[in-house]
Amino acid sequence: MRTESQTTPAQAALAAEGYSDAAPARAEAAGQYRVIRRNGKQTHFDADKIKVAMTKAFLAVEGGSAAASSRIHETVNALTRQIAEGLFRRMPDGGTVHIEDIQDYVELALMRAGEHKVARAYVLYREQQAAKRAAETAAKQAAQPEAGGDVPQVTLADGSRAPLDAARLQALVDEACEGLADVDPARVLKDTLRGLYDGIKAQDVGQTLTMSARTLIDKDPNYSLVAARLLLDTLRSEALGFLSGLAETATQAEMAERYPEYFAAYVHRAVELELLDEELTRYDLARLGAALRPERDRLFTYLGLQTLYDRYFIHSQGQRFELPQAFFMRVAMGLAINEVDREAKAVEFYELLSSLDFMSSTPTLFNAGTLRPQLSSCYLTTVPDDLDGIFAAVKDNALLSKFAGGLGNDWTRVRGLGAHIKGTNGKSQGVVPFLKVANDTAVAVNQGGKRKGAVCAYLETWHVDIEEFLELRKNTGDERRRTHDMNTANWIPDLFMKRVAEEGEWTLFSPNEVPDLHDLVGTAFEARYAEYEAKAARGEIKVFRKVKAVDLWRKMLSMLFETGHPWIAFKDPCNLRSPQQHVGVVHSSNLCTEITLNTSDDEIAVCNLGSVNLAQHVTEQGLDTAKLARTIKTAxxxxxxxxxxxxxxxxxxxxxxLRHRPVGLGLMGFQDALYKLRLPYASEAAVEFADRSMEAVSYYAIEASTELAAERGAYKTFDGSLWSRGVLPIDSLNLLEETRGQYIQVDKSSTLDWDGLRERVKAQGMRNSNTMAIAPTATISNICGVSQSIEPTYQNLFVKSNLSGEFTVINPHLVADLKSRRLWDEVMVNDLKYYDGSVSAIDRVPDDLKALYATAFEIDARWLVEAASRRQKWLDQAQSLNLYMAEPSGKKLDNLYKLAWVRGLKTTYYLRSLGATHMEKAATRSAPAAAEEAPKVCSILDPECEACQ
Structure with a gap:
């Protein structure tokens, strides 16, 4: 007998998937959701009808006893909330849903809840009703053989009505499905017609068409391409109509001829509207229009194209009139604007972008060719210790954020809590109140209204306010000392890590009493820090505090687990390996922890980013180095x-x-490249590929920069740099080893002709002080349809939420493999949904595929560190490295971040862990075999330990 406190399987399923009671009620109350009935008529969504249908099914199976009635009532209520929430989540802004889709949701909910007998009764009832309707339809047709079907009327923009052009819909669907395997044009068209109703607005027909394909993406990844191609029709109509002022349409085949004419009209109109720079009209637009590749419109996935439409395409009063190939050419024109033969270079740049072999960063894509071409991704500043300087830094943050720049602020120089203020003879409130101001500025001044303002504050570990800094992202405590919208990061000197390893004490200071620590690194920092500790012991320093290094380290890791912040970044490797250490100090990284450039009161570091699509440079035979070299030279x-x-x-x-000319060439699609090579992420072979691929990128990036120096001249501060001394990134590891001693263990193997390149660099110079940085590529990887950056696959099937909405994402490589083994079917789709995109618990998936398609939380995080270490040795900057841990513990985190330090990493990014409900479900899975081979490491590197060598 079930007591009141117990839960039904349905309620458990509901809780496990995070459904709320309130959301469906709010959505229904808003009246934004309508149901299309089988006769094409619309009605308001009514959850009570779902309850009635399910209750009938339960009663048919379980009868109507008092005990059964109580259980049925609670279970049906829970399932109804789940179904409604699922429907609303798919359409957060309202819309229409067909009654058959609702019934499909009911079946799935009953099966997930373990109500198999009831589900069967419900399916049988649906079949009986379908048969009854079919018989009635046949009888009507027999009685009226001459009658034709009803054709919905479409409401045009001027309010008039016209019959639906079914032939055009058929042509669009056929064109969208052309050349794609395992997609069914008839099903897309049928679902579209089922979603239309009499009087539907013309613009909503295209949306319904796209949505019909979009809802099938979880059945086959190729439906994502179908949905994108159908969305293109909406884009074409909108763009052509805007430019001509008429209701225009064009198929993809027709656009092949119309693109050049459209392109010239688009440029002139955008200039008239003061959206693009007038200089673009002085290009040979006919030549550029002829170079466009209309067929490349068909390369996009639905997520990629919808993201471009929502956030990147030029628009006026909400109307987009920039089509994909015009977009790429506009960016290319902006980047070629100062070239001698700028048409030729614009075409070269366009070819690289439109092929998706390389993608510039989001600010470049946003603003190239516009009146304010702010193309840089990252800005790093250091904040001085006076009111004028602090608020000038906040103002700089606002100006930089306005035009889509991500910010990294070094706050270490600002004096700590209790420090003396000479001007007022008072005491400082410390750095935290000013961080609150910076946080609120990031919220107030977003990035041009296109994405949220974003900033990361850095603080060195010896700052007396460090413990308060660690708590900035907590959800409890004084809200005036919390910064919920700002990222934070620890800037950790090697000496602190050594004290942790040796279980020593650590002294916290206010920077106004130890001002030179901010600029010192390596052995010079260690010597001076010891002197200040001695002064503090003699009473010559007023504001200081001693703590156990291990206790502070544990608090760092505890806050990292609890709040996701502050991130862990290491000061000394960033500086000791910096090519520019002769002219300054790296005081922080950037918003995403991949940029390591000098900052001072006179210089705000800037970095311009772009990423090679590694998946496009790999075949089953390996890395295509010839193509990679060509891509990187142009990039x-x-x-x-x-x-x-x-x-x-x-x-x-x-x-x-202009003095240092740093750039940050990175990569994306690393996981896709591994899939092509059939290499599990958690394997020595994948670590080796990370090494060799990054070596190639490093070699060709440095080679390209030195060739640019021969053509255009070296950057102004080249003399005295590591480059000028023939010290390349791989060589700079020796400088770190000299300071670290035993606390470093990095592979130094190489395969390319580095000696020859060193000589060319010394002789010709470098055009750029820094050349490489691996950014997160969160959005541009969506555009290119590949995995983010160096990330492992998050899930093989999941719903992704971003500023453009919610999107079903499915791993096409996995689906292809399952198809080849005849394992891809409705049951597999449902299993993937139930197990959150994991194949590890699905018995019929072979072990080799379980290893290859292990998801981020199924991979031992130490594999991520090992692969990152191999990349880091080739990078003159750093990498955005997310770390995943399904079930974190203090010991695991301690080992992981010490391993990152020992393996020579400069920075780390987010620590991601699973929620409790996910962990419960994950407990049923068996770990992939590859995880058993995870690299072992002691809590700190031991030269006598075989596992550490």
Missing amino acids: MRMLDNVIDYNYYSVPQARRAN
């Missing part, structure tokens, strides 16, 4: 061009960028 020229063309909103940024 480095594009990145270098940004520096001179860029709009700088503050003079310190312009000064720094």
Whole structure:
């Protein structure tokens, strides 16, 4: 007998999937959801009808006893909430849903809840009703053989009505499905017609068409391409109509001829509207229009194209009139604007972008060719210790954020809580109140209204306010000392890590009493820090506090697990391996922890980013180095061009960028490349591929920069840099080893002709002070349809939420493999949904596929560190490295982050862990075999330990 406190399987399923009671009620109350009945008529969504239907099914199976009635009532209520929430989540802004879709949801909910007998009764009832309707339809047709079907009327923009053009819909669907395997045009068209109703607005017909394909993505990844191609029709109609002022349409085949004419009209109209720079009209637009590749419109997945439409395409009063190939050419034109033969270079840049072999960063895509071409991704500043300087830094943050820049602020110089203020003879409130101001500024000044303002504050571990800094993201405590919208990161000197390893004490200081620690690194820092500790012991320093290094380290890791912040970044490797250590100090990284550039009161560091699509440079035979070299040569020229063309909103940024000319070439699609090579992420072979692929990227990036230096001249501060001394990134590891001693263990193997490249660098110089940085590529990887950056697959099937809405994402490589083994069917789709995109618990999936398609939380995080270590040795900057841990513990985190330090990493990014409900479900899974081979490491590197060697 079930007591009141117990839950039914349905309620358990509901809780496990995070459904709320309130959301469906709110959605229903809003009246935004309508149901299309089988006769095409619309009605308001009514959850009570779902309850009635399910209750009948339960009663048919379980009878109507008092005990059964109580259980049925509670279970049906829970399942109804689940079904409604699922429908509303799919359409957060309201819309229409067909009654058959609702019934499909009911079946799935009953099966997930373990109510198999009831589900069977419900399915049988549906079949009986379908048969009854079919018989009635046949009888009507027999009685009226001459009658034709009803054709819905479409409401046009001027309010008039016209019959639906079913032939055109058929042509669009056929064109969208052309050349794609395992997609059913008839099903897409049928679902579309089922979703239409009499009087539907013309613009909603295209949306219904796209949505019909979109809802099938979990059945086959190719439906994502179908949905994107159908969305293209809406884009074409909107763009052509805007330019002509008429209701225009064009198929993809027709656009092959119309693109050049459209392109010229688009450029002139955008200039008239003051959306693009007038200089673009002085290009040979006919030549550029002829170079466009209309067929490349068909490369996009639905997520990629919808993201471009919502966030990137030029628009006026909400109407987009920039089509994909015009978008890529507009960006290319902006980047080529200062070239001698700029048409030729614009075409070269366009070819690289439109092929998706390389993608510039989001600010470049947003703003190239516009009146304010702010193309840089990252800005790093250091905040001084006076009110004028602090609020000038906050103002700089606002100006930089306005034009889509991500910010990294070094706050270490600001004096700590209780420090003396000479001007007022008072005591400082410390750095935290000013961080609150910076947090609120990021919220108030977003990135041009296109994405949220974003900033990361860095603080060195010896700062007296460090413990309060660790708690900035907590959800409890004084809200005036919390910064919920700002990222934070620890800037950790090696000496602290050594004290942790040796279980020593650590002294916290206010920077106004130890001002030179901010600029010191390595052995110089260690010597001076010891002197200050001695002064504190003699009473010569007023504000200081001693703590156990291990206790502070544990608190760092505890806050990282609890709040996701502050991130862990290491000061000494960032500086000791910096090519520019002769002219400054790296005081912090950036918003995403991949940029390591000098900052000072006179210079705000700037970095311009772009990423090679590694998946496009790999075949089953391995890395296509010839293609990679060509891509990187063009990409480095594009990145270098940004520096001179860029709009700088503050003079310190312009000064720094023109002096040092740093760029950050990165990569994305690493996981897709592994799939092509059949290499599990958790394997020595994948670590080796990370090494060799990054070596190639490093070699060709440095080679491209030195060739640019021969053509255009070396950057101004080249003399005295590590480059000028023939010290390349791989060589700079020796400088770190000299300071670290035993606390470093990094593989130094190489395969390319580095000696020859060293000599060329010394002789010709470098065009760029820094050349490489691996960014997160969160959005541009969506555009290219590949995995983010160096990330493992998050889930093989999941719903992704971003500023453009919610999207079903499915791993096409997995689906292809399952199809080849005849394992891809409705049951597999449902299993993937139930197990959150994991194949590890699905018995009929072979072990080799379980290893290859292990998801992020199924991979031992130490594999991520090992692969990152192999990349880091080739990078002159850093990498955005997320770490995943299904069930974190203090010991695991301690080992993981010490391993990151010992393996020479400069920075880490987010620590991601699973929620409790996911862990419960994950407990039923068996770990992939590859995880058993995870690299072992002691809590700190031991030269006598075989596992550490």
